[in-house]
Amino acid sequence: MLGASGSIGQQTLNLLQAFPERYELVGLSVHTQLDKVWPYLSQLRPKWLAITDAATYQRARALVPPSIQLVGPEEFYEVLVTHPADIAVNGIVGAAGFRASWQVLHYTQGRLALANKESLVFGGQWLAPYRNRIIPVDSEHSAIFQCLQGEKKEAVARLVLTASGGPFHGRKRAELSRITPHEALRHPVWRMGSRITIDSATLMNKALEIIEAYWLFAIPHRQIEVWIHPECLVHSLVLFKDGSMKAQLSPPDMRFPIWYALSYPERQVLPDLWQGPLPTLHFEAVDEITFPSLRLARQALDQSPSAPAVLNAADEIAVAAFLEGRIGFLDIFYWLEWALAQPEAYLAPATFSELAAIEQAFRQRLTAKLPQSIHASGG
Numbered sequence: 189m190l191g192a193s194g195s196i197g198q199q200t201l202n203l204l205q206a207f208p209e210r211y212e213l214v215g216l217s218v219h220t221q222l223d224k225v226w227p228y229l230s231q232l233r234p235k236w237l238a239i240t241d242a243a244t245y246q247r248a249r250a251l252v253p254p255s256i257q258l259v260g261p262e263e264f265y266e267v268l269v270t271h272p273a274d275i276a277v278n279g280i281v282g283a284a285g286f287r288a289s290w291q292v293l294h295y296t297q298g299r300l301a302l303a304n305k306e307s308l309v310f311g312g313q314w315l316a317p318y319r320n321r322i323i324p325v326d327s328e329h330s331a332i333f334q335c336l337q338g339e340k341k342e343a344v345a346r347l348v349l350t351a352s353g354g355p356f357h358g359r360k361r362a363e364l365s366r367i368t369p370h371e372a373l374r375h376p377v378w379r380m381g382s383r384i385t386i387d388s389a390t391l392m393n394k395a396l397e398i399i400e401a402y403w404l405f406a407i408p409h410r411q412i413e414v415w416i417h418p419e420c421l422v423h424s425l426v427l428f429k430d431g432s433m434k435a436q437l438s439p440p441d442m443r444f445p446i447w448y449a450l451s452y453p454e455r456q457v458l459p460d461l462w463q464g465p466l467p468t469l470h471f472e473a474v475d476e477i478t479f480p481s482l483r484l485a486r487q488a489l490d491q492s493p494s495a496p497a498v499l500n501a502a503d504e505i506a507v508a509a510f511l512e513g514r515i516g517f518l519d520i521f522y523w524l525e526w527a528l529a530q531p532e533a534y535l536a537p538a539t540f541s542e543l544a545a546i547e548q549a550f551r552q553r554l555t556a557k558l559p560q561s562i563h564a565s566g567g
């Protein structure tokens with residue numbers, strides 16, 4: 189379980205704890221929040237625990253019991269190969285998750301239950317050849333994956349990703365200029381990590397999901413639509429060439445797609461299923477004038493192989509700056525547009541190490557340009 193201290197990680201560990209007879213936890217990683225996994229160590233008895241943040245690793249060395257192999261940032265990628273698992277769940281946040289996905293797919297025969305969409309946004313071209321071993325955990329992609337079971341790829345006309353709309357659905361641009369991090373972190377339906385919650389408010393989450401779907405399902409982005417669906421019960425739909433549409437529904441609870449990915453190709457019992465008839469379901473188009481994120485994702489896919497990684501890096505940095513009060517909500521869009529106009533977003537690196545170097549240089553340049561202190565910006 190990679191990123192075990194995060195929202196996806198904790199929900200996965202809870203499921204493993206509830207069904208100890210079915211799964212054995214081989215190993216887990218945290219970056220800084222060791223306390224979040226501490227209670228699970230004695231019960232789930234993993235063979236290894238990786239701490240990917242160097243300072244946290246140094247502090248933890250005296251604490252971890254000798255029965256568990258403690259792995260530092262240097263050996264993290266190695267342990268994924270030397271202790272391979274049948275299923276690796278990647279719940280790391282950000283482009284940092286790519287390398288772990290690569291190690292699992294390239295060097296082991298195991299399946300990758302992928303929540304870390306940035307793996308594909310950053311390095312989709314290198315992971316796509318292994319797509320048969322990727323089981324999506326992102327609820328929208330899990331829904332499409334489920335709808336496609338038993339179907340031929342050639343029969344698909346369009347994919348439709350659903351979006352809650354986030355906390356600012358229905359608001360116009362002028363109303364968004366004074367949004368605070370506190371308001372943006374209040375998602376109407378889902379409880380998630382802070383980056384993805386802000387990305388839901390800007391619709392950048394859906395933009396990254398278009399790129400994710402492009403690589404996972406090998407489909408041109410013009411055949412991927414986004415519909416706002418505030419009830420968050422239909423997690424996505426597939427339109428087939430004969431005019432039929434399939435949808436996947438479940439309560440808005442990440443345990444469902446996580447459990448599906450752990451169980452695939454079986455369907456295992458999950459006790460708290462939903463009851464009663466469905467409420468009325470609503471769907472509407474995205475206001476792409478107020479929220480330009482979807483256009484930016486499509487532009488990045490058309491522009492160059494490096495552009496999606498640069499767009500994602502810009503978003504990671506801009507979201508962190510917004511959460512720290514250094515830039516305003518609308519400034520996030522400004523910096524995303526700016527990112528795609530930079531020379532780093534027009535390159536075709538031959539290897540992912542080359543892409544990582546380009547992306548790193550871009551991160552440094554953007555970080556230096558953003559205000560370093562709290563700033564009352566209207567965007």
Ligand SMILES: NC(=O)c1ccc[n+]([C@@H]2O[C@H](COP(=O)([O-])OP(=O)(O)OC[C@H]3O[C@@H](n4cnc5c(N)ncnc54)[C@H](OP(=O)(O)O)[C@@H]3O)[C@@H](O)[C@H]2O)c1
Nearest residue numbers: 191193194195196219220221280281284303304305380381
């Ligand atoms: N949460 C959801 O409901 C949801 C739904 C769909 C998709 N996703 C995707 O799943 C991924 C995880 O989301 P989340 O909401 O679970 O995030 P989160 O709560 O912020 O957790 C992120 C995890 O990644 C670890 N991490 C952070 N920086 C790292 C680094 N540089 N290297 C290695 N590990 C690092 C964190 O460790 P520490 O906490 O120990 O520092 C934590 O375990 C994201 O890609 C997100 O888009 C999430």
